[in-house]
Amino acid sequence: MSQSGTIAAAGKKAGGYFSFARTPFAIAELDGLRAIAILLVLLRHAAHPLQQGHGAVLAFYGWDMATPFINGWIGVDLFFVLSGFLISCHLMRRNIAGGATAAPRHCGPGAGRAWSWRRYLSARALRIVPTYLFVMAIVVAGLIPLYHIAGGLMGVRIGYHILFLQDYLPANIVVSFWSLGVEEKFYLLAPLLILATLRLGRPRQRYALLAGIILLPSLLRVMTALAHPQIDSYEAFFPIFRSPFHLSFDGLIIGVLCAQIHMDRALVEKLRAGAIFQLAWLAGLAIILSHLLLTDLMGTIGWYDKSIQPLVISIGFGLILMSVICDNKDHRLLGSWGALMMARISYPLYLIHLPLIPLALAVQGPGAAAGFSGFASFAIVFISMSMLAALVIHFLVEKPFLLLKERMSAR
Secondary structure, three states, X not given: OOHHXXXXXXXXXXXXXXXXXXXXXXXXXXHHHHHHHHHHHHHHHHHHHHHHHHOOXXXXXXXXXXXHHHHHHHHHHHHHHHHHHHHHHHHHHOOOOOOOOOOOHHXXXXXXXXXXXXXXXXXXXXXXXXXXXXXXXXXXXXXXXXXXXXXXXXXXXXXXXXXXXXXXXXXXXXXXXXHHHHHHHHHHHXXXXXXXXXXXXXXXXXXXXXXXXXXXXXXXXXXXXXXXXXXXXXXXXXXXXXXXXXXXXXXXXXXXXXXHHHHOHHHHHHHHHOOHHHHHHHHHHHHHHHHHHOOOOOOOOOHHHHOOHHHHHHHHHHHHHHHHHHOOOOOHHHHOHHHHHHHHOHHHHHHHOHHHHHHHHHHHOOOOOOHHHHXXXXXXXXXXXXXXXXXXXXXXXXXXXXXXXXXXXXO
């Protein structure tokens, strides 16, 4: 059978090429968390230009009702936690350490097969690179109306974006591409990290190692803050504190820790018997909602923002993740079809949404974005436009390579 025929057959087996099918080993609720992550990011970028142009969207006793949306950038931290968890589960199930594995079936296919760098890197490349290069190409070619990028050294900029160095060098094609630089470096290091943890004989040693690594970015941020005490604006804060990999991998390692706990079935049963996961759900929600609701987190940059804020937010999302995957509570809404659809297109949606903001603003017309009603109408136009573009990219570019990746994983 030809490659195209095999891909078509795989699409049919999964429920049809133009369907959103959930694999048998998937945790349905993770789709809901991924959908929440992308919605937070979308709402952040829907509210931010309006707040910049009109000030408070709707003031209420000194509190702007747009604050939860402005703080939606924390959705990226949720993406990091999910990525760390899923990649770690995959590596453990793939038996990277060469011993027996008791990975739950929903961590991914391929239990018991020999792990190889070639297969792992090929799968990661098929998942990430084609869609990323496609969106970058149409942006650089000027094919998105009203979205313009500054000229100069374009070949150099494209080159370091292709190498995923935009977390250290300026992400000046699409600013949201910075997080891909962080994740790609983690994908390269994750097999070594998982191998190191699995080679440790006792679970306590594994948890101690991961706890130490989790604290490392906070320590490095404190050192960076001491070296740059003058930074007090988001524009200066972002390239020095938020973007670089070594200062922003908190969530990814917390995801690894969640995977380790999830694999430790004896510990999970013990924690479940003590109702720890119910408490984790409440604690995680309290942490995340307090960061979303209380104040514009990046309105003023202080020591908390520079030091432990990413760690605290990632811990909050980690607690929610552990409750969702280990507790017996009903999280039916997180596993709904709408959540599944948003999760499936979340990657192209993340890549394409920012370049569509100028076009969405033009569709709204001058002055239409003032006030909460203006924000609501703009958000509807912007998110609808972004979702439509993401659906096209998903079926045109992303899905063929995903089916190829699934075919390769099944070998």
